[in-house]
Amino acid sequence: MxxxxxxxxxxxxxxxxxxxxxxxxxxxxxxxxxxxxxxxxxxxxxxxxxxxxxxxxxxxxxxxxxxxxxxxxxxxxxxxxxxLGRAFQIVRPFPEMTVHENVTVGALFGKPGANLAQARDLAYDLLERTGLAAHADKAAHELTLLQDKRLEVARALATQxxxxxxxxxxxxxxxxxxxxxxxxxxxxxxxxxxxxxxxxxxxxxxxxxxxxxxxxxxxxxxxxxxxxxxxxxxxxxxxxxxxxxxxx
CATH class of the missing domain: 3.40.50.300 (P-loop containing nucleotide triphosphate hydrolases)
Known part of the structure; x- marks a missing residue:
């Protein structure tokens, strides 16, 4: 290393x-x-x-x-x-927003000048990578603890x-x-x-x-x-x- x-x-x-x-x-x-x-x-x-x-x-x-x-x-x-990205121990997604919307927010925040279409596309890609694609349209409060943890990592990864x-x-x-x-x-x-x-x-x-x-x-x-x-x-x-x- x-x-x-x-x-x-x-x-x-x-x-x-x-x-x-x-x-x-x-x-x-x-x-x-x-x-x-x-x-x-x-x-x-x-x-x-x-x-x-x-x-x-x-x-x-x-x-x-x-x-x-x-x-x-x-x-x-x-x-x-x-x-630099960070995922927290205490997961606090936007509970009433969908899983996809939560990750999209991370993508919009992560890089200056990101547009909504690009952020949505990146969010879908990350949901695939983190095993959450099937839950994209669920409200975040419906997820299990393991899914919550995956969502937290996906949101951090969305900042690239x-x-x-x-x-x-x-x-x-x-x-x-x-x-x-x-x-x-x-x-x-x-x-x-x-x-x-x-x-x-x-x-x-x-x-x-x-x-x-x-x-x-x-x-x-x-x-x-x-x-x-x-x-x-x-x-x-x-x-x-x-x-x-x-x-x-």
Missing amino acids: SAAPVVLKAEGLSKRFGGLLAVQNVSFTQFAGEVLAVIGPNGAGKTTLLNLLSGVYRPTAGRLHLLGQDVTDQSIEHRCHLG PKVLLLDEVMAGLRPAEAQEAVQLVRSVQGSGISVLFIEHIMPVVRDLADRVVVMDQGQVIAEGTYREVTRNPQVVSAYLGTETELQA
Whole structure:
């Protein structure tokens, strides 16, 4: 992966909320085509980090480069138009709009100057890719949880990202559903999109991640392949408590 171009580079990112230092001096690099996992116990700062990457929060310190551009002080919209997409853990589609209309909105927002006809066509293509074509005319509130998760990914893909952030998109899914979601993420990677995801389900991390960043108490405590980090004594101690559990 190191020979591939860098798509995302965090340098000393920190975020303070009053007296709480939620993210402290976090640095990592993601390469083109790579699936990078961020793991750690609850409260480790993972979602705060995603909010820093996507522009929801401005860092207290540090810099962020996206596709070669310094976007530290840039808006969510600028980052999206440059090529950063995000799917959220808590899915909030427009409930009374159809599935197709929800994805069309993402397509219209994602790139400046997009027209409605192009956005509709892209939305249909993405519904095919995410297995939702048969549900295109349903109201979003009629979907199952797995279908909701697919819709969230489709809406993020509609912005035509080069880097896609996924915040625990497997949460709440049954094992068979999680495996379907794994296949969806693999197809996203196969289309040339780099993926950074937060996840607690370790078999999913094992199956998907090219590399893993481990956080605890706002800091990066380890980085490497799944095999490397799950054999790191500091990770075992901080995360699940036993090496056997972490490798499950």
